[in-house]
Amino acid sequence: MSNPATLSATVAGADAAAPALSGPRGPKPRRRFSRRNIFIYGTLIVVALYYLLPLWVMVVTSLKGMPEIRLGNIFAPPVEVTFQPWVKAWAEACTGLNCDGLSRGFWNSVRITVPSVFLSILIASVNGYALANWRFKGADIFFTILIFGAFIPYQVMLYPIVIILREIGLYGSLTGLVLVHSVFGMPILTLLFRNYFTSLPEELFKAARVDGAGFWQIYFQIMLPMSLPIFVVAMILQVTGIWNDFLFGVVYTKPDLYPMTVQLNNIVNSVQGVKEYNVNMAATLLTGLVPLVIYFISGKLFVRGIAAGAVKG
Numbered sequence: 001m002s003n004p005a006t007l008s009a010t011v012a013g014a015d016a017a018a019p020a021l022s023g024p025r026g027p028k029p030r031r032r033f034s035r036r037n038i039f040i041y042g043t044l045i046v047v048a049l050y051y052l053l054p055l056w057v058m059v060v061t062s063l064k065g066m067p068e069i070r071l072g073n074i075f076a077p078p079v080e081v082t083f084q085p086w087v088k089a090w091a092e093a094c095t096g097l098n099c100d101g102l103s104r105g106f107w108n109s110v111r112i113t114v115p116s117v118f119l120s121i122l123i124a125s126v127n128g129y130a131l132a133n134w135r136f137k138g139a140d141i142f143f144t145i146l147i148f149g150a151f152i153p154y155q156v157m158l159y160p161i162v163i164i165l166r167e168i169g170l171y172g173s174l175t176g177l178v179l180v181h182s183v184f185g186m187p188i189l190t191l192l193f194r195n196y197f198t199s200l201p202e203e204l205f206k207a208a209r210v211d212g213a214g215f216w217q218i219y220f221q222i223m224l225p226m227s228l229p230i231f232v233v234a235m236i237l238q239v240t241g242i243w244n245d246f247l248f249g250v251v252y253t254k255p256d257l258y259p260m261t262v263q264l265n266n267i268v269n270s271v272q273g274v275k276e277y278n279v280n281m282a283a284t285l286l287t288g289l290v291p292l293v294i295y296f297i298s299g300k301l302f303v304r305g306i307a308a309g310a311v312k313g
Helices: 004-021 035-062 084-091 103-133 139-150 154-167 174-199 202-210 215-226 228-243 247-252 260-268 277-310
Strands: none
Touching: 035 277, 084 277, 103 139, 103 174, 103 215, 103 228, 103 260, 139 174, 154 174, 154 247, 174 228, 174 247, 202 215, 228 277, 247 260, 260 277
16 A cells, blocks of 8 residues: 555655646757748749849839940949939920920829729728628629629720710710729729628627617728728729729820829830930839838738638638
C-alpha cells in the first residue's frame, strides 16, 4: 500500500514540473527558406518589378530634359532634375486647338466624376438595400435584368445612347455624360451592395421593423453606419472607371468639355513639332494621379469591404 507522504511528494513534484513541460523554452528557431518560400517570394518580386518598372521609366523620363533623353538610357535616373515637363503638361501643352495643357481637362473630369459617383452609389445602395431586405414582387426579375446589364459590352450601346441623348437634348454636354456613367455603373454596384447588405445580421433589420422603423429610417440609421467599407469599395471602383474612361468621353462630349483622358490622348498622339517624351510621361502621371491617391488613402477599407461581403452570394 502506498505511503500517503510519498504520494503527496510525487503529486507536488509533478505540479512543479508541469510548467516546464507546458511548452518549448529558449529562443525561437529561425525558419529557413524552403524551396516553396523561395518560389513564392521570387514570383512576387518578379511580378512587382514587372509592374513597377514602367512606372519607374515614366517618372525618371518626366524629370529629364530632352537632351538627356536623347542619350537613350531610359532606365537611368536624371542627372539634372527638372519639373518643366510637368509644368508644360499641366498648363502649356497643346491638346488640339487649345494650348492650355491638362488643366481644363482636369476640371472637366472632376465635374464628370463627382456627380456620377455620387448618383450611381446613392441609387445602387438603395437598390441593393431593397433587394436584400425588402422583398417586393418581381424583385428577382429586376435583379436579373440589372445583372444582365452589367455584362453587355459598352460598344453595343454607343449609338442607341447617342440617339437617346440627342432626343432629350443632352448630347455633347457634361450632364449627358454624367447620366451615362451613372446608368452604366448601377448594375455592378447594385450587385455589390445587395451582397453586402445580405451579409449583415438579419436580426437588426427585423428588430428595427418590430420597433416600427420604416424603409428610409432603417436605411439611414442602421444600414449606412454599418456599410462604410462597401461604400469605399464602390467609390474606388467608380472613381477609377469614370476617371480613366476614354470611350464615353470622346463620344458623348465636345472638344471644350473633353475629360482629362481624351486630352492626354491628343497630347501623346500629336504629330506636330518635336516629340517631347518627358512631357508625355508627365501628362500620363498627372492623369493617373487621382485614382492612385484615392486608393492609397482608402486601400485598407477597400480590402475590408471586399472581405466583408462584397463578393458573397
